[in-house]
Amino acid sequence: MARFGMVIDTRKCVGCMDCVVACQTENDVPQGHCRDWIVTEVRGTYPTLEMEIRSERCNHCDNPPCVYCCPTGASHVEPFGKTVQVTANRCIGCKACLAACPYGARFVHPEGYADKCTFCLHRVKEGKDPACVSVCPTRCMHFGDLDDPKSEVNRLLGSRKWHTLLPEAGTKPRIFYLD
Amino acid sequence: MPSPSRRRFLKISAATLGAAAAVPMLHQASPFANAASAAGPGTVTTIPTYCEMCFWKCGGIASVRDGKLWKFEGNPLDPMSRGRLCPRGTGAPGNHYDPDRLKRPLIRSGERGQEQWKTVTWGEALDYVAERMKKIAAEHGPESIALWKHGTGARFFEHVMRAYGSFNKAAPSFAQCRGPRDIGNLLTWGTGLGSPERTDIANARCLVLIGTHLGENMHNTQVQEFAQAIGNGATIICVDPRHSTAASKAKHWLPIRPGTDLALVLAWMHVLVKEGLYDKDFVAKHGHGFDKFATAIAESTPEWAEKETGIAAGVIRETAREMARHRPATLVHPGRRVNWNGDDAQRARAIALLNALLGNWGRQGGLFLAAGMKVAPYPFPKFPEARKPKVDNPDGRWPFADEEVTTGLREATITGKPYPIKGWVVYAANLIQTLPNEKETIEAIKKLDLLVVVETHPSEIAGWADVILPDTTFLERHDDLYVGWGRQGWAALRQPVVPPPDDQKPAWWMAKELANRLGVGEYMPFKDMEEYLAVRCEKSGIDYAKFKREGIVMGPKKPITIEEGAEIAFDTPSGKVEFFSDQLAKAGFDPVPKYTPPEALPAGFYPLVTGRSPVHTFSRTQTNPLLADLVGENEVWINAATAAKAGLKSGQYVRLKNEDGVVSNRVKVKATQRIRPDTLYMVYGFGHTAKGLRRALNKGASAAQLNTRYKVDPLMGGTSIHRNFVTFEKEA
Numbered sequence: 001m002a003r004f005g006m007v008i009d010t011r012k013c014v015g016c017m018d019c020v021v022a023c024q025t026e027n028d029v030p031q032g033h034c035r036d037w038i039v040t041e042v043r044g045t046y047p048t049l050e051m052e053i054r055s056e057r058c059n060h061c062d063n064p065p066c067v068y069c070c071p072t073g074a075s076h077v078e079p080f081g082k083t084v085q086v087t088a089n090r091c092i093g094c095k096a097c098l099a100a101c102p103y104g105a106r107f108v109h110p111e112g113y114a115d116k117c118t119f120c121l122h123r124v125k126e127g128k129d130p131a132c133v134s135v136c137p138t139r140c141m142h143f144g145d146l147d148d149p150k151s152e153v154n155r156l157l158g159s160r161k162w163h164t165l166l167p168e169a170g171t172k173p174r175i176f177y178l179d
Numbered sequence: 180m181p182s183p184s185r186r187r188f189l190k191i192s193a194a195t196l197g198a199a200a201a202v203p204m205l206h207q208a209s210p211f212a213n214a215a216s217a218a219g220p221g222t223v224t225t226i227p228t229y230c231e232m233c234f235w236k237c238g239g240i241a242s243v244r245d246g247k248l249w250k251f252e253g254n255p256l257d258p259m260s261r262g263r264l265c266p267r268g269t270g271a272p273g274n275h276y277d278p279d280r281l282k283r284p285l286i287r288s289g290e291r292g293q294e295q296w297k298t299v300t301w302g303e304a305l306d307y308v309a310e311r312m313k314k315i316a317a318e319h320g321p322e323s324i325a326l327w328k329h330g331t332g333a334r335f336f337e338h339v340m341r342a343y344g345s346f347n348k349a350a351p352s353f354a355q356c357r358g359p360r361d362i363g364n365l366l367t368w369g370t371g372l373g374s375p376e377r378t379d380i381a382n383a384r385c386l387v388l389i390g391t392h393l394g395e396n397m398h399n400t401q402v403q404e405f406a407q408a409i410g411n412g413a414t415i416i417c418v419d420p421r422h423s424t425a426a427s428k429a430k431h432w433l434p435i436r437p438g439t440d441l442a443l444v445l446a447w448m449h450v451l452v453k454e455g456l457y458d459k460d461f462v463a464k465h466g467h468g469f470d471k472f473a474t475a476i477a478e479s480t481p482e483w484a485e486k487e488t489g490i491a492a493g494v495i496r497e498t499a500r501e502m503a504r505h506r507p508a509t510l511v512h513p514g515r516r517v518n519w520n521g522d523d524a525q526r527a528r529a530i531a532l533l534n535a536l537l538g539n540w541g542r543q544g545g546l547f548l549a550a551g552m553k554v555a556p557y558p559f560p561k562f563p564e565a566r567k568p569k570v571d572n573p574d575g576r577w578p579f580a581d582e583e584v585t586t587g588l589r590e591a592t593i594t595g596k597p598y599p600i601k602g603w604v605v606y607a608a609n610l611i612q613t614l615p616n617e618k619e620t621i622e623a624i625k626k627l628d629l630l631v632v633v634e635t636h637p638s639e640i641a642g643w644a645d646v647i648l649p650d651t652t653f654l655e656r657h658d659d660l661y662v663g664w665g666r667q668g669w670a671a672l673r674q675p676v677v678p679p680p681d682d683q684k685p686a687w688w689m690a691k692e693l694a695n696r697l698g699v700g701e702y703m704p705f706k707d708m709e710e711y712l713a714v715r716c717e718k719s720g721i722d723y724a725k726f727k728r729e730g731i732v733m734g735p736k737k738p739i740t741i742e743e744g745a746e747i748a749f750d751t752p753s754g755k756v757e758f759f760s761d762q763l764a765k766a767g768f769d770p771v772p773k774y775t776p777p778e779a780l781p782a783g784f785y786p787l788v789t790g791r792s793p794v795h796t797f798s799r800t801q802t803n804p805l806l807a808d809l810v811g812e813n814e815v816w817i818n819a820a821t822a823a824k825a826g827l828k829s830g831q832y833v834r835l836k837n838e839d840g841v842v843s844n845r846v847k848v849k850a851t852q853r854i855r856p857d858t859l860y861m862v863y864g865f866g867h868t869a870k871g872l873r874r875a876l877n878k879g880a881s882a883a884q885l886n887t888r889y890k891v892d893p894l895m896g897g898t899s900i901h902r903n904f905v906t907f908e909k910e911a
Contacts, residue, residue, distance in 0.1 A: 016266050134252070
């Protein structure tokens with residue numbers, strides 16, 4: 001069984017937010033919320049500067065605190081791709097998962113349930129990439145099976161230095177950022 | 180970026196994280212889980228059409244779910260989008276659903292500019308326009324009605340007005356955007372660089388960007404190729420007073436003093452010539468007047484340029500050598516919206532000459548030779564002869580302008596010379612946010628007997644109209660074909676995806692109805708656009724039914740580089756690349772570009788440079804719910820140290836005041852390391868004042884409003900946007 005993850009090339013990403021807009025329309029994300037977003041990290045002092053631009057979302061962690069803390073089982077690990085998902089009609093909107101997630105990846109949908117990135121499983125089941133990956137004009141995002149040693153994501157992870165977000169949180173995130 | 184409310188919540192929730200984590204409860208995946216929490220699509224149909232969120236005109240495919248517009252994605256057959264749109268294209272459904280759109284035709288009921296209207300029928304609105312046009316034509320002649328235009332939809336207004344004898348027109352895309360570049364290149368190579376520009380960014384080994392902020396400026400194909408170039412390990416040299424997104428990808432970032440770019444380009448050329456690093460074969464074979472050129476730039480040393488630009492002489496030398504190392508696959512991007520200082524055609528020409536020294540004309544990784552395709556025109560009757568010359572460039576005041584000059588048309592409207600202009604039809608050009616010095620625009624409007632605005636949104640210029648004709652968005656209409664030039668020619672089809680939500684009509688329909696009322700109906704002989712398009716396709720051997728399904732037709736493949744077997748020729752007076760321009764000399768201009776230093780800043784003032792947000796187009800998209808949700812207002816960038824000295828903090832509001840005392844709407848401070856301490860930056864297109872733009876009203880500041888002192892390019896009439904100085908006023 002696959003274990004889905006993403007590899008994002010920060011050298012190519014320009015932070016245009018196309019991934020954010022695509023997610024909004026694909027998934028009918030309610031206005032004022034988003035399931036993915038851009039972070040720009042600037043280091044240094046003028047004129048010696050470095051900048052990393054990242055497209056962020058739920059990390060579909062291998063060790064997901066949002067799942068552990070969910071009192072109803074709404075937040076769960078889905079067998080398909082071992083992704084972290086929310087069953088809306090099981091969610092009581094208690095926000096424990098929002099508090100538990102160190103990435104700020106979740107929000108409460110106006111209809112009362114916790115919502116976040118699904119890795120567009122409805123698209124992946126049709127053999128497509130998630131919406132954010134499929135629209136990216138810089139082609140900086142790659143989606144695939146981390147358990148398949150021959151997958152593009154694994155090839156990329158073997159070819160470049162990378163980092164994950166908040167590795168110290170122990171969540172084992174599955175979105176990898178190429179340096 | 181999470182919504183602000185969400186961030187606030189997270190801050191609070193951080194304290195509770197420990198508690199929550201202390202009582203982990205592991206749940207197995209539920210057998211009832213619905214993994215894709217997104218609602219599964221209902222009945223989905225897809226229709227290809229080309230985008231007009233900006234003017235790059237990418238091919239896309241719209242999805243309609245259960246009869247409603249769902250999403251818009253790139254068309255893989257399209258050479259511009261290559262299957263991927265930019266955020267504005269992806270956000271196009273937001274334009275369709277925008278609650279701030281114009282819904283019905285309106286006729287003014289109050290004073291001009293008061294934005295008071297009565298709703299009328301299309302018949303009433305068009306009768307009103309036609310009657311007043313006829314009255315102006317009777318009193319002054321039909322040439323006293325002028326068209327302002329931007330975008331594909333203007334095509335048939337231009338056509339019908341030309342048929343009626345109203346041939347005066349102007350588009351801000353020339354004098355307020357790419358015109359200086361086109362003319363600078365035309366004078367050098369004998370041709371402009373077109374749109375899309377013929378830049379082989381994907382194969383460049385060294386890419387030089389001068390104020391071109393790819394990644395924030397989202398001209399789709401160029402951004403895609405920029406990412407390819409990064410992936411290929413190309414050396415990027417970025418010249419910008421601001422640490423732009425592109426600068427963050429660059430090996431060399433040159434934070435130049437605003438207004439001094441020409442000095443840098445001259446010094447780069449000086450190094451290439453002095454050190455013998457230029458393409459001597461290319462220059463010997465194709466160059467005209469090289470010796471005189473070399474003499475003219477002999478004094479433009481890096482040491483001289485350092486004093487002007489603030490870029491160290493050593494860095495100027497190093498970057499020039501870097502360019503030479505990779506030639507001919509070194510590309511100095513010609514830029515696009517380049518009307519900065521009022522001498523921009525000469526700067527654009529200097530950049531063309533730098534490219535020429537690198538020998539990249541018709542080369543891989545340089546400037547390729549664009550290929551097109553032939554599509555037959557519709558067999559229209561011949562237009563009547565123009566009875567008089569146009570008013571916008573009297574006596575060739577701007578001798579090298581090859582399109583109409585906007586401020587020339589505005590001035591003629593104010594002065595009534597060489598003859599009166601009494602009517603304006605404005606198609607999708609928000610003149611208040613586009614032209615410099617709003618006062619002059621309003622002065623011109625006051626001279627008019629008729630101002631018609633055709634728009635999707637109640638923009639600032641619409642606020643001054645006598646009649647507003649509500650346009651459809653591009654997703655709701657047919658339009659003329661887009662026949663593009665690029666690596667391979669192609670044609671793109673625009674067709675309606677969904678009906679307009681209210682009583683909006685497509686421009687071709689308005690123009691046809693107007694033609695009937697003006698007695699020139701024979702110039703719009705087709706029943707509708709489908710018939711028009713089918714005729715053009717049939718005459719061109721294009722299968723229209725297939726075109727409707729696929730949206731794109733490709734033209735023939737031709738060699739576009741010398742590497743592929745193309746031959747190069749130059750359509751200049753000398754038949755060569757003009758390092759020295761006899762025609763400029765003859766007209767009294769510098770035959771080799773010369774640098775003029777920007778004037779000194781008044782104490783306490785800063786130059787304001789402007790640019791683009793990746794999610795917005797000009798002043799057109801600020802109410803789009805999808806895009807405004809991401810960037811709802813602009814910010815003024817201030818160097819962190821400068822801000823600290825002035826006692827300003829990120830997030831606080833200030834107003835900007837220019838040297839003429841014009842004060843902007845309040846705008847948020849972004850205190851950042853990413854800009855020179857002596858320069859301010861702002862994305863333009865914000866600071867809307869039109870009441871109907873409810874979502875965008877008073878959000879951020881308008882760069883156009885502060886552009887009261889502008890210089891006009893003596894070669895071609897381009898107007899500067901970076902020559903105003905501003906200071907802050909703190910918000911109480």
